[in-house]
Amino acid sequence: MGETNGHSQANGQHYVGTRQIRPDGADKVTGRARFGADYNLAGQLIGRVLRSPHPHARIVSIDTSKAEALPGVKAVITRQDFADQPSEFIPAGEMMMNYKDVVRNVMAREKALYEGHAVAAVAATSTAIARRALKLIDVKYEVLPHVIDVVEAMRPDAPLLHDDLFTVGVEPKPEKPSNIAKRVEIKQGDVAAGFKKADLIIEREFKTAPVHQGYIEPHAALATVSEDGSTELWTTTQGHFIVRAHCARLLGLDIGKVRVTATEIGGGFGGKTVVYLEPLAIALSKKAKRPVKMVMSREEVFKASGPTSGATVRVKMGATKDGKFVAAFAELKYQAGAFQGSPVQPGTMCAYAPYDIENVHVIGYDVVSNRPKVAAYRAPGAPISEYAVESVVDEIAKKLGLDPIELRMMNAAHEGTKAAYGPKFGPIGLEETLNSIKKTEHWNTPLRKWQGRGVASGFWFNIGGETSVSLTVNEDGTISLMAGTPDIGGLRASLASVAADELGVSYDKVRPIIGDTGSLGFNFLTGGSRSAFSGSMAIVEAAKQIKAELCARACKLWEAKPDQVEWKDGAVRPLGALAEKVKPMTIADFAKVSGKTGGPIGGVGRINAQGAGPSFGTHLVDLEVDPETGRTTILRYTVAQDAGRALHPAYVEGQFQGGAVQGIGWALNEEYVYGTDGKLQNAGFLDYRMPVASDVPMIDAILVEVGNPKHPYGVRGVGETPIVPPLGAIANAMENATGIRFTELPMSPPKVLKALKEKGLNKV
């Protein structure tokens, strides 16, 4: 792969692989683009949510009468407005959801399970009145003891969140409920035997704190319900078809009667793949008989939307003195938040995935605790487990006196390696990324005192999934491209390039939009690094239909047989003797006579995209520690990652750079800080400190392209892998700079300073 598949313009130009201006660009740089909170409907009400101030409490009673009586309040909803859902896993789109948990997360029922848990909601004619109304709702709570930390929550005497949660995955089945929802495990070979063969064994325990996806745009939804029950919803989401499925289920609506428009989205990273405000806005609108607009405040985003797990991870690895990994064990304990479903399963599968190890055993625990239910965060589960593993790999390199890149090369997974979670890898680019890093000037630059260098590798599986796109040829030969996966990072530019090449038209003649749920067949959400991979695959299918149709029409027009015509380079071309009689016809030519030759011209791609290829990456970081303050400065950062084929190199680089900087924040500063009262102390951007421009240098991006043989252009998803290596790379660089192995994240200045002081190192 890696060629253009013979698809290009008549002049041989092609757009895939070039850096076109994104089609939605003018609107985005002028403030014209409409994000979730930018939508308004005439007569709309403002909705606001009453949230539990307690991390764990029984809800004894809710009296909304005073709120309902306040002038300007048009509707109030509580748990009574949502039918209970049975405990069973039901397909919603392509995911399995336990709606008993979903309905309770959207609106608390028996208990408030975290500070910020929604308990009631109002719709009023102004924000001020809505806020006043919330204060008039009288909720009687029976406060219960709470638990936040995952290890604390696993104790048999820990406060119990759900009395019907019995650990799945242990034999015999437990008789008593606990906070441990699930135990998962993957096994390969015999680790006990493997450890016996090891010349060096390293065992370490690591701890990470919950971190938030940190999207700058808070959740927002605008709903309007008609008297005939049909519902229209505008929401900032990564998956409007999924939102439709959830809302239909929770509110007992026909899916076909709910039409969801995905607004432009101001960041998601996995956190906007679930519903929070949408069912509330719909329920309020239904009651009030007017549109209802709801927007979260930043504080609500931190307290009531899902960050990722905090975790405790134990890693034990064994290697021969030559550096061959012979045994690898890990035990992962991940927080799920108030309801089960942490990403511990992918965490177990990713932990050792970059390496070819004969004996692997990874155990994982999914544990509930009194904080918001976790939502996916970019390669969910993997950054945590790979931080731990990459730290130990680094220690092995140091103790054996081996170069950390050489050690990884020696053990690297490659085509044919059996992953610990089962299947053999097809062609993959891990070794290429390691080699790319080795060749950089960065790798070979000398360091000074208090500076350190670290390297780490990582990967994500990537997925395909159900995808529907439509391509329509307009009367003037321009192309309307409608995709169904919200564009969170430049997708439309990539898809337009593919459509332009497939149909042999100029890039600026392709107009891509993201269609609403009423305009397309089902689309799984934007996530799993799937939207460019699947979208481009579906466009190829849609374009095939158009090309076949045009060849058929040409045959009729030219009175020719199918073997006398072919589609090539943007036109249907006559072959052989026919070429002397007729001229080739482009899309624009056909468009002019479309009505006369059979009707409108278009194609749809409706697929369940398979063949997603994993994307491996290796990161290299130099940093400097200030021994007097504990502050760490990132000096230099290089990412090498396998994109298979970069449809738009600049947006692929953007994924590498953005993920790396999220990883920098996760490693050095970001964490949820809870008081002993179970309340979040840093629910704002001042104290939940994400990287700013002055915290980071330029991020060098090396695009590796080991084509994915299962995709027509060789594409691999790229969005998630970039956040996987940074935590390990930075921890390794810290060790290199200070001699101290930090086994707790974040490595924030107070922690670093404390560790330096303990070793008497806190002087320049």
Added chain:
Amino acid sequence: MARVELVGNLAQLTGGVATFDLPATSVKELFAQLTALHPALGRHLEEGVAVAIDGQIYQDTLLEPIGPDSEVFVLPQIAGGD
């Protein structure tokens, strides 16, 4: 006969048996044959698993063909964040 391996917790539902040789020619047949041998598996196969056939991971697909010498793994489903 395809060589089929259950990854992760699924083997707990089969009394520890994780490896099978089955004459399935599609994912649909594979699920039916596994469930016939171990009824407890049925619900879990429906609830969402991924199937790797000769190294390629497939999610949410019943019709994918399985060859007579295929190596098949039944895995937990993979979602994503982004």
Added chain:
Amino acid sequence: MAKHHIEATVNGDAVEFLCETEDTLLDVLRDTLQLTGSKEGCASGDCGACSVTLDGRLVCSCLVLGCEVAGRKIETIEGLAKGETLHPLQKQFLEHAALQCGICTPGFLVAGKALLEKTLDPTETEVRYWLAGNLCRCTGYDKIVSAVMDTAAAMRKG
């Protein structure tokens, strides 16, 4: 309590509006004047998505009250382009792919323009510190900084 009646200039146009005492300039811009280009990311002055200039000074409009701007000049993202002609910064952001989701982009453009009005020859460090009041979660800042530096270079050439 009666609302305040305020007259001001926004992007060169005279405007007048009513607002409550507690309404921020951001609320007024978005909800009253329907200029939704400025965004609310935090309402506490930490993310810069609401950046505007007030009498030429870069401010977070969520930290300014609507009733404070009587008689003053406000410039928002909507005023950056001149007719159909994009400001050089806007063009460079698109060329550099310096935006992914785009929610922070208006704030960065307003802040970037304010910097370039002070100096057309900032160092990379000066650019990074000037923009430290604008949060971006998607890009890692690399292409944003390059775009601002390249715009400065292009504008120096005249």
